[in-house]
Amino acid sequence: MALINDYLNTNQEKLALYTTAITRAHGKNHPEAFDVRELYTKIEAKVKAAGTDQPNLVAEFEQLREVTDHYTVPGDVCETYEAVYKTLEEADRIYSA
Template sequence: MTAIKDYIKENDEKLDLFTTAITRAHGKNHPEAFDVREIYTDIQNKTEESEHPNLDTEFSKLRKVTNDYTIPDDVCETYAAVYTMLSEADKTYQL
């Protein structure tokens, strides 16, 4: 298994729950949360379907929509955790 598949598998339950939670809690003030959720879902699907998924597009979109994983000042710890975990996933994928 590749490092990114391992990372996603290990953190999938939390990321799946958290990316949904931030859309509910912060979607009104941070519409990018919906994009983050959608992109994460794409990453989930690709890592399940392929042994060596090509996630260049997904991580490029995440970097753009999150301003390189910059955590907004007015969000909760869950939102911050999503950005931190996705940044770690991105770094893992780039290796």
């Protein structure tokens, strides 16, 4: 089950940069961006700690679905915000499969 680890490691640089960027660009109007950033950093830490083992990310993905309204992209955000949601949604799908 290294598939989730591979996916997240492949997208780690982009997600680290983009989750920070959306808090700066949209945090005032979309405070959930800060929750998304925090949850992503928890996921990232768990993946790193797990090495090649499957990390337990159930709680983080449940919280992400809740704070993002199941990855619904707000209508007034940039492509970077959308990319974060789409990438995390795909990670959630891979993890839940």
